[in-house]
Amino acid sequence: MTRKDKTMRSGQLDSDIARNIRQALKLDNDVPDERISVEVSHGLATLEGIVETNLQKETAEADVRRVKGVRDVMNRIGLQSTLSGSVS
Numbered sequence: 001m002t003r004k005d006k007t008m009r010s011g012q013l014d015s016d017i018a019r020n021i022r023q024a025l026k027l028d029n030d031v032p033d034e035r036i037s038v039e040v041s042h043g044l045a046t047l048e049g050i051v052e053t054n055l056q057k058e059t060a061e062a063d064v065r066r067v068k069g070v071r072d073v074m075n076r077i078g079l080q081s082t083l084s085g086s087v088s
Contacts, residue, residue: 012069014040021045021070024063031060036077038064043071050078 018040025033036049045064051057057077064073 014042017043017045017067017069020067021064024067025060028059028063031056031063033060036060040070043069044074045070045072046074046076048076050080052080054079 018038021038021040022033025031025036025038032051035051036047039046039048045067047060047064051060057075057079060077061073061075064070
């Protein structure tokens with residue numbers, strides 16, 4: 001077992017938690033899951049990517065927090081500016 005794929009106290013591997021997170025995001029029609037990447041280390045889920053609205057960003061984080069085995073979430077999702085196409 002690699003350092004990146006440690007068994008959590010709940011008995012879940014980080015890779016299993018990450019897979020469950022991706023599934024949860026995919027099931028939520030309000031979240032553009034294809035634009036969000038997920039990494040999990042020791043139960044800490046890190047989200048990165050670019051979405052169009054703050055609601056999408058917040059909804060993605062809420063979805064992740066409900067996944068069993070997630071201890072905390074670092075939400076690094078950025079917002080795409082609709083005026084200039086830039087990231088904020």
